[in-house]
Amino acid sequence: MNRRKKAISIVSVILIVFLSFFSYIKISDNYRTVRLPEEIVLIPLEFTNIFLIPLKEGYMLFDNGYEKEYDYFLNKLKRNNIDVMDIRYVMISHHHDDHVGFLNRLTALNPSLKVILHEKSVPLLAAGKNNQKNGGGIVNSRIYALFRLKQLITPGWDFSFPPYSVRDTDIILRGESAELPEEVGLKSKVVYTPGHSSDSISLVYKDEYIFAGDMASNFLNLAGAKHLTLFNEDVGVVYSLWEKVLSMNIRYIIPAHGRPFGAERLKENLHKYSQKDLVVYF
Numbered sequence: 001m002n003r004r005k006k007a008i009s010i011v012s013v014i015l016i017v018f019l020s021f022f023s024y025i026k027i028s029d030n031y032r033t034v035r036l037p038e039e040i041v042l043i044p045l046e047f048t049n050i051f052l053i054p055l056k057e058g059y060m061l062f063d064n065g066y067e068k069e070y071d072y073f074l075n076k077l078k079r080n081n082i083d084v085m086d087i088r089y090v091m092i093s094h095h096h097d098d099h100v101g102f103l104n105r106l107t108a109l110n111p112s113l114k115v116i117l118h119e120k121s122v123p124l125l126a127a128g129k130n131n132q133k134n135g136g137g138i139v140n141s142r143i144y145a146l147f148r149l150k151q152l153i154t155p156g157w158d159f160s161f162p163p164y165s166v167r168d169t170d171i172i173l174r175g176e177s178a179e180l181p182e183e184v185g186l187k188s189k190v191v192y193t194p195g196h197s198s199d200s201i202s203l204v205y206k207d208e209y210i211f212a213g214d215m216a217s218n219f220l221n222l223a224g225a226k227h228l229t230l231f232n233e234d235v236g237v238v239y240s241l242w243e244k245v246l247s248m249n250i251r252y253i254i255p256a257h258g259r260p261f262g263a264e265r266l267k268e269n270l271h272k273y274s275q276k277d278l279v280v281y282f
């Protein structure tokens with residue numbers, strides 16, 4: 001076998017193992033799933049789930065995906081018979097590349113759309129790159145290896161995103177928690193939930209649900225994620241937030257990665273990792 005053929009077959013084997021690992025885990029993570037409230041429109045992107053939450057008038061979009069997913073997103077809206085101009089607010093759970101990639105596109109298309117974000121997101125969004133200054137790492141070495149492999153086979157995946165400059169009309173939330181302003185037309189509390197990133201927020205919905213962003217996840221549990229998002233700046237802070245969520249009697253977690261799940265699974269997985277277990281990535 002010549003060298004080129006050999007290289008191709010090695011890469012193919014790695015790809016097959018990698019893809020079957022991912023699909024296996026995706027399927028097996030689906031057990032004991034929780035249904036979304038029926039009015040919520042889920043738009044699943046490559047890795048990030050984003051949601052349209054109906055308001056008195058129009059919709060609030062919770063998060064958005066990678067920049068390259070914009071056209072796919074518009075198509076999905078069409079298929080759901082939703083006019084993109086009916087999106088009046090976009091809430092950003094935090095500044096990472098897989099959550100804010102087409103924010104500029106949306107505000108350019110509809111300048112009256114308002115972005116809702118935490119004050120800590122303001123400089124991080126303007127920087128256009130996932131913050132790597134707060135340390136932290138990947139939950140375990142298996143997931144670290146998958147991350148490295150994905151980076152190897154995904155050209156241009158460098159944790160950057162189009163920088164977003166917050167406008168005067170955007171809604172900046174401050175402090176540990178805040179009610180959504182009345183103009184939004186949705187009575188809901190926003191909780192500051194750092195740990196995954198220093199600017200993370202989550203949205204409590206109908207008292208029982210929480211749109212968690214990356215405060216928790218339901219992805220790669222069989223590889224040992226144990227409901228943590230794969231990367232965390234401070235895992236101790238994440239667990240203290242899980243305890244807070246449990247004390248608020250929230251029953252269902254709606255994560256950005258993976259399907260919704262019952263809050264009891266946070267309780268079962270509390271403190272499974274400590275900060276020193278994390279594998280430094282950056």
Ligand SMILES: [Zn+2]
Pocket residue numbers: 094096196197214
């Ligand atoms: Zn993130």
